[in-house]
Amino acid sequence: MVHRERLRCPVCRARFRGDITCSRCGAGLRRLMELAMQAFRLRERARSALDAGDLTSATRHIDRAQCCHATEIGSKLERLTRLLMKAN
Numbered sequence: 001m002v003h004r005e006r007l008r009c010p011v012c013r014a015r016f017r018g019d020i021t022c023s024r025c026g027a028g029l030r031r032l033m034e035l036a037m038q039a040f041r042l043r044e045r046a047r048s049a050l051d052a053g054d055l056t057s058a059t060r061h062i063d064r065a066q067c068c069h070a071t072e073i074g075s076k077l078e079r080l081t082r083l084l085m086k087a088n
């Protein structure tokens with residue numbers, strides 16, 4: 001599942017609806033979709049790293065995820081990881 005929050009067509013700012021073409025202006029959105037998918041996979045890797053207690057990897061994955069597509073859940077994962085890093 002791709003998180004679509006805050007994703008908008010870079011041309012006309014229409015809300016991203018998960019299609020590779022903007023329904024309003026026809027712009028190609030394949031790259032936008034790929035970035036959202038990459039961010040999703042990186043958040044999954046961050047969660048797995050957290051489960052394994054590997055805070056360094058978790059930090060790296062969540063930082064990359066937020067660069068690709070910043071989401072609220074990514075922000076929460078980022079804060080949680082930083083808190084755990086401070087506690088260790």
Ligand SMILES: [Zn+2]
Pocket residue numbers: 009010011012013014022023024025026027
């Ligand atoms: Zn558009």
